[in-house]
Amino acid sequence: MEQGNSLKLLHQPVWRVIDQSSLGPMFEGLQSFAMDDTLCTSVGAGEAPATARAWVHHDTVVLGIQDTRTPYLQKGLDVLGQAGFRSIVRNSGGLAVVLDDGVLNISLIFSEDEKGIDINRGYEAMVELVRIMFSDFDAEIEAYEVEGSYCPGSYDLSINGLKFAGISQRRIRGGVAVQIYLCLSGSGSARAELIKQFYEQAVQGESTKHKYPSIKPEVMASLSELLNTPLTIGDGMLRFLQSLKKISGTISAGQLNEKEALLYDGYFSRVIERNHRSLAK
Structure with a gap:
């Protein structure tokens, strides 16, 4: 995929930016799931502009649905709890990731109808954004699967x-949310060690239908x-x-509009119920 094609996707008439990066420990991961579903619905329906959301969650491990099918899930959850982390289950694909106060998360929400967004193009747009964000450093940021990493x-x-x-x-509903976690500070290998211990206890070497990663903590690091x-x-x-302003020219601080606030309440209730069902196994 050509770089220019990805940058075109980032070049929006205006970006509405919702900054939830400093809400503190009481801002929970389940709220983020509901937020992105809400934004996908409104942006996908053309009722809101392209939206960028930034967020931070403290001491949270986000599990994938696949993780909840490990044979000894509760033992894995106990490991996370003893380390001071809450566990939640995401409503999209992927496997376990660590979020804490050194991890910045960014969601870019587009309308799926706009400019033909295939899956790779959405990913490439986020890659280009991150490269621009850190372009002043003499470091090549590469995109490929890192064996031994979590998720x-x-x-x-x-x-x-x-x-x-x-x-x-x-x-969801005509909207696309491209989401990234950026480990800015702290120890990348320590985060990976936590997930390694989760899988060791949750799988315990048993043969499973799903494949779980063999974590090598030394292959992960923070940008710091x-x-x-x-x-x-x-x-x-x-x-x-x-970087977003440099690419698009116009960004505008925003929040949920009145219709989105109503949508959010419904999505949040569903997210809580789904999470409860996933962990009550």
């Missing part, structure tokens, strides 16, 4: 073979570690906003 995928982002970010997508520069969530937000 491995074709669009893992790495520097010198060490993964610092993963990208996913969710499509990789770039040898302290990076905070505030630093990441500034780079994100400056």
